[in-house]
Amino acid sequence: MASSLSTRPWHVNPSARSWRAGTTIDDPGTFHRSMNGYRASDLVELDGVAATLGIGRVLVKDESDRFGLPAFKALGASWAIARTVTSRLALPRVPASFDDLRAAVAEHRGLTLVTATDGNHGRAVARVASWLGLSSRVYIPGGLSDAARNGITAEGAELIESDSIYDDVVRLAAESTAGRADELLVQDTSWPGYEDVPQWIVDGYSTLFTEADAQLTELGAMTFDLVVVPTGVGSLLQSAIEHYRGRSRWHPGVLGVEPVTAACVTLSRDAGEIVSVDTSTPTRMAGLNCGTPSSIAWPALRDGADATIGVTDDEAVSASRQLATFGISSGPCGAASLAGLRALVGDDSRRLALGLGPDSVVVLISTESLAANPLPADDDSSSS
Ligand SMILES: Cc1ncc(COP(=O)(O)O)c(C=O)c1O
Numbered sequence: 001m002a003s004s005l006s007t008r009p010w011h012v013n014p015s016a017r018s019w020r021a022g023t024t025i026d027d028p029g030t031f032h033r034s035m036n037g038y039r040a041s042d043l044v045e046l047d048g049v050a051a052t053l054g055i056g057r058v059l060v061k062d063e064s065d066r067f068g069l070p071a072f073k074a075l076g077a078s079w080a081i082a083r084t085v086t087s088r089l090a091l092p093r094v095p096a097s098f099d100d101l102r103a104a105v106a107e108h109r110g111l112t113l114v115t116a117t118d119g120n121h122g123r124a125v126a127r128v129a130s131w132l133g134l135s136s137r138v139y140i141p142g143g144l145s146d147a148a149r150n151g152i153t154a155e156g157a158e159l160i161e162s163d164s165i166y167d168d169v170v171r172l173a174a175e176s177t178a179g180r181a182d183e184l185l186v187q188d189t190s191w192p193g194y195e196d197v198p199q200w201i202v203d204g205y206s207t208l209f210t211e212a213d214a215q216l217t218e219l220g221a222m223t224f225d226l227v228v229v230p231t232g233v234g235s236l237l238q239s240a241i242e243h244y245r246g247r248s249r250w251h252p253g254v255l256g257v258e259p260v261t262a263a264c265v266t267l268s269r270d271a272g273e274i275v276s277v278d279t280s281t282p283t284r285m286a287g288l289n290c291g292t293p294s295s296i297a298w299p300a301l302r303d304g305a306d307a308t309i310g311v312t313d314d315e316a317v318s319a320s321r322q323l324a325t326f327g328i329s330s331g332p333c334g335a336a337s338l339a340g341l342r343a344l345v346g347d348d349s350r351r352l353a354l355g356l357g358p359d360s361v362v363v364l365i366s367t368e369s370l371a372a373n374p375l376p377a378d379d380d381s382s383s384s
Contacts, residue, residue, distance in 0.1 A: 008343065009263035009310030011270055012353045017253065019304040021246035025203040026094065028079040032207050034097035035078060036131075037067045041208065043215040043363070046326055053345045056359040057221070060338075061212050064329045064369030069127060070151075071120035071287070071334075071368040072208055076188060076235070078128050079204030080197050081113065084184050087196070098131070105132050112137055112183045116173035118166050118232070119148035119287050120372055121188045126155035137183075139173040141166045143282055147374055165279050167291045189233040189294040198235060199296055205239035206247075212363055213248055224250040225360040228337040230367045231256035231308065232290035234265050238297035240365075241304035252363070253306040253354050257340030259283040260310035265293050265301050269308060274298055284313040284332040286373055306354060307344070315339040317375060323366065331373030334366035 032038055042062045050058045063072035082101050086094045089108060095101040105111065112135040115125045122138035129136035136157040140149065141164055153159050162169050170189060177183040190198035209227075216224055227244060231237045237256040244252055256265055261281040268275050279291040293301055301308075319335035319342065330338075341362060344350045356362070 009258065009260055009266040010307065010350065011266045012307040012350070013269070013303065013305065014353070016304050016306040017251065019245055021242040021300065021304070023242060023246070025206065028075075028204050029207050029210060031079060031082060031094075031097065032075060034099065035067060036098070040211040040215065041066060043212055043219070044326065044328060045219070049322075050362075053341065054358060055345065055356055055362055057361045058341070058364065059216070059219070059362070060323065060328055060364045060366050061208060062328050062330075063208065063334065063365065063367050064371075067127070069120075069124055070372035071124070072205065072236070073120040073124035073188070074127060075207050076201035076204035077121065077124040077186060080186055080200035081125070081128050081132070083200040084186065084197050088184060102132050105134060109133055110182050111135075113186050114173055114177050114183050115139070115186045115188075116166070116169040117152070118289055119144060119151075120368055122157070123148070123151045123155055125186050126152055126157035130156045137176070139169040139176075141169045144286060145373065147372065148286065151372070165291060166289060167276065167279070188235050189290070189292075190296040192295055195296050198294055202235050202239045202242070202297070205236055206243050208365070209240060209243040209248065213250055216250070216361075216363070221361050223359065223361050224252045224363065226253045226255060226354060226356065226362045228255045228257060228341050228362065228364045230285070230288055230333050230336040230365065231258045231265055232262075232288040233292065233294040234297040234301045235294050236365070236367065237265070237305060238294065238300045241300040245304050254304065255340060255344065255354065256301070256305050256308040257336045258308060258310050259285045259288050259336070260312050262289045262291065263308070263310040264291055266308040266310060268293050268298070269302060272302075284373070284375070285316055285336055287333040287368060288336060307350070309340050309343055309350075311336055311339040311343055315343065320370065320375065324370070328366060329369040329371065330366040331368045331370045332375070333373060334368040337364035337366060
């Protein structure tokens with residue numbers, strides 16, 4: 001149900017915990033571990049923060065350095081590229097390792113990987129393309145930061161800039177590849193008729209949740225009560241839901257966090273169907289500035305997320321600053337998870353709805369580093 005108590009986007013689904021994911025996936029873990037530079041990202045405890053929030057433990061899954069890139073996205077891009085190349089080249093099986101994939105495409109250097117992005121995904125696709133010796137072409141909406149644009153071109157991608165919003169550049173990228181046997185669209189959102197690649201991307205993200213599960217066990221956690229996920233089109237949130245309502249031994253609540261100006265998942269949950277929101281209002285949370293939930297994510301987003309909540313730019317920037325005091329580099333998208341937790345526990349009815357108490361263990365996914373999405377040097381709009 002939607003909250004009528006305030007204007008903060010908020011949607012809670014009390015029956016989400018009993019929803020079960022129907023899909024089983026090929027575990028991408030072995031493939032990821034074969035990639036150069038693979039290591040499990042850190043799970044870092046925020047000492048003292050849990051007490052101030054009235055909960056037991058707060059841990060951050062720090063995705064600020066994944067395969068040398070400043071966001072988690074290469075987990076999805078690499079696995080989806082492996083799967084889509086397998087399908088396009090009619091390989092007998094998915095290459096077991098990244099080296100095998102590189103060998104498989106060696107005869108097909110004319111292939112171009114194409115995507116649209118609001119930053120991190122495009123850079124990840126371009127990086128994997130360059131590792132494979134392939135070309136890439138990346139479409140971006142207006143208003144992307146210099147850091148994001150430069151990051152993509154530094155990977156060798158052809159950059160196509162547009163004044164349009166994210167949803168429109170996704171369409172542009174898709175149209176550009178129509179009927180092209182030499183081009184592969186690697187998009188991290190889906191729509192009717194384009195579903196396989198986005199699902200492989202979602203499957204690829206699962207590695208970070210699998211890592212977190214093992215790390216929680218190593219840290220001696222006896223319970224795991226909530227995972228908090230920054231949310232754009234909802235593919236990462238879908239991955240969390242499918243993992244924690246399926247494969248994982250843990251069954252935490254799942255909270256998605258969106259910019260208040262781009263709360264397409266929360267507003268779709270309110271409406272009971274996919275709706276689009278206008279994302280022309282700029283937000284510091286550039287990677288979350290998406291107007292339409294991914295169609296394949298929708299059943300999980302609607303039925304399997306305990307709650308979704310909106311946060312402001314100031315709240316995300318403040319959370320980013322607080323994470324910096326713990327030595328965690330987290331841009332506004334990454335820090336949205338801490339901002340969302342703060343907004344949640346700041347309201348008794350919301351805290352109650354998620355069942356959080358003094359012993360609860362919460363894992364925040366910090367999806368990007370500050371380098372991916374820097375705060376302007378003179379930004380003092382908020383402080384922790
Ligand atoms: C840093 C960061 N965090 C979170 C997300 C959200 O992922 P999704 O669009 O799958 O919801 C993105 C997506 O681009 C991102 O770049």
